[in-house]
Amino acid sequence: MKYQLVATMAAGLEAVTAKELQQLGYTTQTENGKVYFEGDEHDIARANVWLRSADRIKLILGQFKVLTFDDLFEAVKALPWDNFLPLDAAFPVAGRAVRSKLHSEPDVQAITKKAIVEKLSSVYHRRGRLPETGSVYPIEVSILKDIATLSIDTTGPSLFKRGYRVEKGEAPLKENFAAALVLLTNWHPDLPFYDPTTGSGTIAIEAAMIGHNLAPGLHRNFSFEQFSFMPETVLQTVKDEALADADLDIELDIMGADINQEMIEIARLNAKQAGLLHSIQFKQLAVKDYQPTSERGVIVANPPYGKRMSDIQAARKLYAEMGSVYRQMPGWSKYILTSDLQFEQSYGQKATKRRKLYNGTIQTDLFQFWAKRG
Incomplete structure (x- = not known):
């Protein structure tokens, strides 16, 4: 299945990450701090393992305009969460809002969480609270100029954590x-x-x-390894x-x-x-x-x-x-x-x-x- 993916990076490095993705064979679209591309489950693993300059790879579930909290709730609830999150999924929600009518980040997080819970409860015919005892699926809701983006972080700890730095100096570069x-x-x-x-x-x-x-992610783990929709062998294959x-x-x-x-x-x-x-x-x-x-x-x-x-x-x-x-x-x-x-x-x-x-x-x-x- 093809997904819309986005690599995030430090400001000023967009062109570097875009070039890396293009050299891997992807068509890219660049915004401030983000480079968009498309790929399947194998590409999610490949981007995480190979990208040197990026911070993380996110899977975008939806983008839409929101002017009220009701807009946000209904749009989030309409997304196919059950295609990605099993019944026991733990899904912490991080929220950001910049230059938008919905500027209260705690409220944005809480309403997004509530909408996902309601969608999963209805699909899985579950009453009461969801267990959230299984694998972690980090969700982010980001609202920029009234456009909300819902994504799952496939990376986990930032890609700069290669795993080789056992000691560091006073002001180390990532x-x-x-x-x-x-x-x-x-x-x-x-x-x-x-x-x-x-x-x-x-x-x-x-x-x-x-x-x-040498791929920089050869010796580390990623959050997507625990995702139910990702093949078990995909990381080892990559x-x-x-x-x-x-x-x-x-x-x-x-x-x-x-x-x-x-x-x-x-x-x-x-x-x-x-x-x-x-x-x-x-x-x-x-x-x-x-x-x-x-x-x-x-x-x-x-x-x-x-x-x-x-x-x-x-x-x-x-x-x-x-x-x-x-x-x-x-x-x-x-x-x-x-x-x-x-x-x-x-x-x-x-x-x-x-x-x-x-x-x-x-x-x-x-x-x-x-x-x-x-």
């Missing part, structure tokens, strides 16, 4: 955000890749996963297909460096957990001491932003060191993420391109310095 940074570059596996401020190693690990064509597509023999030139030896040890632990320690060289090294061994390559860095006043000077000194070293590497493309709008002054060069991204709640810019051709 795994899906780190993967998106790599996907936004011109890197391909036969080029050197360098992360000079690697911290807990997330960017380098995600680059290695991309280089080996994971087997993904493993067959992996290229574990390719040799990668990936290096993650940090001035802090303790962070290098943490990065190695995480890479080992991911099964990728053999593919990444981690080294204690200051930014200013880096010497490239190749004329071409790609640098992706998430240096300290200097959010506290006492840290700004240290951060800008680091940016200046980056500029001094990297300007001597014209064949390398450099992608540096920071919230410091004066980054270019400290770095000493105007970026080829800037891209606004949100690292969690922090608005940042990805400063891109493209390699010179030839």
